[in-house]
Amino acid sequence: MNVRRPLCLLFAVFAIVGLSRAQDGDGADTASAEIIAEAAPVISPLPVPSVTASDVPNDDGSAILVEWELSPSDSVGGAVVGYRIYRAFADSGVFVVIGNRSARQNSTVNGEEVEPGVDYLYRVDVLAVRTNADGSSDTLAIPSQSSVPVAAVVQWFNTDRLWALIWFVIIAAATIYFIEKAKRGGNIYVRKIGGIDAVDDAIGRATEMGRKVFFVPGIQDMNDVQTIAGIAILGRVGAVAAEYETRLEVPTSRSMVMVTARETLKESYSKAGRPDSFQEDQVYYLTDEQFAYAAAVDGRIVRERPATIFYMGAFFAESLILSETGNAAGAIQIAGTAEPTQLPFFVAACDYTLLGEELFAASAYLSREPRQLGSLKGQDFGKGIFLLAILLGVILATANLIDLSQYFRIN
Amino acid sequence: MSLDIGVWIGALLTLGIFSFLYRDNPFYKLCESIFVGVSAGYWFCVFFFDNMVRKFYFGVFPSEAGIEPKYFLIVGAVLGALMLTRLIPSIGWISRWPLSFIVGATAGLYMMLFFVSNGLNQVADTMLPLYRETAGGDFDPAETLGTILVFIGTFTGLIYFFFSKEHKGLFGGAARVGIFFLMVTFGAAFGYTVMSRMSLLIGRMDFLFRDWLGLLG
Known part of the structure; x- marks a missing residue:
């Protein structure tokens, strides 16, 4: 009993200080808010603390990633219903709406009407439902500070697809090697293809x-x-x-x-x-x-x-x-x-059916032309790599050692 | 029964095409000729207005102010015009140029697309652990069996499409397993597609009995 009383007093002091600070903050926010309906606020949500914009990597300079910290008022069942994203040319500063996001979402990609090399500013407004003293409700839009200027940049290479290039170069090199080999008279075996023999x-x-x-x-x-x-x-x-x-x-x-x-x-x-x-x-x-x-x-x-x-x-x-x-x-x-x-x-x-790739192999099989035979052998080399990769990948994944699929999956 | 002449024409043409199920007959020949002639004319108009008028003409000579003319379309038009050199036997060989361009450009454009979607990504999707667990961490027998079948089917199927090695011994056995998987897949696909064709037949019957004859409510 002796301990509980001072604790209650301490809690009461914190509560009073917290409430007074919240009221100060509400006053400042309300001053900068675009109030859609005139009414005395009971609870006013807080704005987005910060907005950052950055160029989307590995693209043709047509998109900018906009991210923001969630409003402290954005909680499950809270007053925040979403965010409205604005964009302005850095030299004009006139903001226009480019989209909306629902509550708890903190990013979007601006991929429309973005010109590479042009500086843009972004702002994110919190959209919230305000409950009035008389029980009615209005929608508020509380603006944030704008981001620093950002421009989309054209990338020459999509590094996300680096492994595609690597595998392609390996298989293409093998194909060229086998074509040259076939041209020099090297023996390239092609198995029987039933339909073509007929x-x-x-x-x-x-x-x-x-x-x-x-x-x-x-x-x-x-x-x-x-x-x-x-x-x-x-x-x-x-x-x-x-x-x-x-x-x-x-x-x-x-x-x-x-x-x-x-x-x-x-x-x-x-x-x-x-x-x-x-x-x-x-x-x-x-x-x-x-x-x-x-x-x-x-x-x-x-x-x-x-x-x-x-x-x-x-x-x-x-x-x-x-x-x-x-x-x-x-x-x-x-x-x-x-x-x-x-x-x-x-x-x-x-009577006979060439299944899938047999259709493409048939031409080489029929003509025995060195370039086509070498190309077929090169493709088989690629299939050999894939077979080996699948076998290794499954063994390593089952043993929970390495995820080999990361070197093959291309978005 | 419908009084709409369009419905009557559609119904009679449908019956004409169906009459082929009995045997080839003049009614079918008439419907076939109408179908071929009308569709060829229709597609000619579509291609002409889509490509020559809308894309090319309005692309090079925009009808609205402020739109930049797309002069690169002239390259396509020239290639298309070269196709017509076939009409003059002495320079008909020039028509091979646009053909070469189309075949070469197509091969180049699709090369990486197929390599990634039909090759690399499928390999990546097969690299799954053979031992699968439920969300609760327990052994999942159904998922495990499915993963094992995907692995064996993909692996042996790929072996079947190996052309530079003879299919005999262990390799040939694996290829036979691969073709077994393919045939099971084909059987399932056959049944599935037949059912979808049944729905097309039902659609035609519905047209005949409801829209034409008015026998169905």
């Missing part, structure tokens, strides 16, 4: 049956790497078809693909020693519309009953429509795509 037989079948061969290069344009790979395979198919004197038709859904396919086939026929056999109308344009293209190709398959159909390139929802029609027409079908969602349909409906 190309000659499939075209031979069409020759024996006296029917056409269809080559469908997908529905994407020449800016898709799968279309490029498909056109490379078309070169080989064209050469064999020219040699066997079998009619080859290429319906396309993109004008650029049509032009490229014509050039490729023309060259193939010339290399096969039959330049006169090539006719431009072997390669024709139907339409860019996905399902109209599918309907038109289906119609041709049913009417002309080709003995062999190749589907090589990027396919989407039309893949099963095409391949099922070809299957029903009794054609031998060889497909290749890197679209994971369409591979199941080709696997189900076609």
